[in-house]
Amino acid sequence: MYDKNVKGKFYDIQGFSVHDGPGIRTTCFLKGCPLRCLWCHSPESQEFGPELNWMEIKCSGIEECGKCLNVCPHGAITPGGTKKSPTGDKDLTLVKVDRSKCDNCGKCAEACPAQALYICGKDYTVEELMERIRREKPFYDTSGGGVTISGGECLNQPEFLLNFLKACKDEDIHTAVDTTGFAQWELIESILPYTDIFLYDLKHMDSEMHKRGTGVPNELILENARKIAKAGGKFQIRVPVMPLYNESEENFDKLGKFVLELGDAVEVVQLLPYHNLGVVKWERLGRDHPVLEATAPSNEFMEMRKKQLEDMGLTNVIIH
Ligand code: SF4
Ligand code: SF4
Structure with a gap:
């Protein structure tokens, strides 16, 4: 049993x-x-507990996406560093997560179409x-x-x-x-x-x-x-x-x-x-x-x- x-x-x-x-x-x-x-x-x-992960390689950048920026109830996600676009002709602004503010609620992961943000757990x-x-x-x-x-x-x-x-x-x-x-x-x-x-x-x-x-x-x-x-x-x-x-x-x-x-x-x-x-x-x-x-x-x-x-x-x- x-x-x-x-x-x-x-x-x-x-x-x-x-x-x-x-x-x-x-x-x-x-x-x-x-x-x-x-x-x-x-x-x-x-x-x-569950934990938020962020994969830079999958992030499309704020210029192309930015869907995660305004969903965080604690303001933990802000613009961060940059990376080159896949074609190499422009810079894309990445996001950064302030872990001290994040409670792993997962709202940003739900909003992220690229699954660059995801909850593990x-x-x-x-x-x-x-x-x-x-x-x-x-x-x-x-x-x-x-x-x-x-x-x-x-x-x-x-x-x-x-x-x-x-x-x-x-x-x-x-x-x-x-x-x-x-x-x-x-x-x-x-x-x-x-x-x-x-x-x-x-x-x-x-x-x-x-x-x-x-x-x-x-x-x-x-x-x-x-x-x-x-x-x-x-x-x-x-x-x-x-x-x-x-x-x-x-x-x-x-x-x-x-x-x-x-x-x-x-x-x-x-x-x-x-x-x-x-x-x-x-x-x-x-x-x-x-x-x-x-x-x-x-x-x-x-x-x-x-x-x-x-x-x-x-x-x-x-x-x-
Ligand atoms: S998991 Fe929740 S608290 Fe953490 S950054 Fe994403 S939306 Fe904000
Ligand atoms: S929603 Fe995802 S792909 Fe879009 S900017 Fe945020 S982390 Fe990057």
């Missing part, structure tokens, strides 16, 4: 995902996260989401895929998560829960019977360094991983690899030992090379991107760390 009317707040839903668990999947991204990772590629996931009930999931089920069935529920931190919306996972299992759909592991054990325990695999991040094995990179220590995360393994849960361990943060041989040695401790619970270890493609998302939200010195690790470096883990006895280590 589950409640099909419970609502969750999402920032995105992606079909045909092939990197968030086995097979072809639909990945559902819930809003809200207790971590603040310096390398976060999805800053729109961090806050629980939409509610779906369990049943509304299941209607979409059912349409994509044939692809899961032929590929060994299913549904991945991600975030943000999906355990931040525990009532929705539990009911949605129950709905999926009622219809024989494979479920993956992508989590930071930074949550009360009781919440994790409640979803265990309905979760086929946890996509579980191990960002740094040293707690102080973990806190520097994410804002929280790692003890709870490691302890929850041990408890999940003991309770019979399965893992795809995910490791974002960031030069100048967690890439050292010593950290990977500790990581390998910890993963071995989890034993047969670990089905896959996925090494994710750092990239900075998410920077533009911070700009859309009008936020400064955290300063991070890291550059993308080379293929050779990723292969070296993969081999280090394999030499320790880990199997099924993949790079993506």
Whole structure:
């Protein structure tokens, strides 16, 4: 039994995902996260509430449009910088959003014909989401895929998560829960019977360094991983690899030992090379991107760390 009317707040839903668990999947991204990772590629996931985004590239400019200028009840939108018109023969005046005045009401987004302004954060009930999931089920069935529920931190919306996972299992759909592991054990325990695999991040094995990179220590995360393994849960361990943060041989040695401790619970270890493609998302939200010195690790470096883990006895280590 589950409640099909419970609502969750999402920032995105992606079909045909092939990197968030086995097979072809639909990945559902819930809003809200207790971590603040310096390398976060999805800053729109961090806050629980809806947030206004503005994409300069889509804005037609005040001379051509300007429809957003007079709709804001708080006067948060005014003329801003300029950009060249698509033909390059004139300057277009852009808009700017004063975030200190904006309460994310969404009126300007409704008025924007180009969808340069848009609100990120939409509610779906369990049943509304299941209607979409059912349409994509044939692809899961032929590929060994299913549904991945991600975030943000999906355990931040525990009532929705539990009911949605129950709905999926009622219809024989494979479920993956992508989590930071930074949550009360009781919440994790409640979803265990309905979760086929946890996509579980191990960002740094040293707690102080973990806190520097994410804002929280790692003890709870490691302890929850041990408890999940003991309770019979399965893992795809995910490791974002960031030069100048967690890439050292010593950290990977500790990581390998910890993963071995989890034993047969670990089905896959996925090494994710750092990239900075998410920077533009911070700009859309009008936020400064955290300063991070890291550059993308080379293929050779990723292969070296993969081999280090394999030499320790880990199997099924993949790079993506
Ligand atoms: S979301 Fe609402 S408050 Fe914010 S800029 Fe747009 S109209 Fe103004
Ligand atoms: S309504 Fe949209 S496209 Fe038009 S000026 Fe405002 S942000 Fe730009």
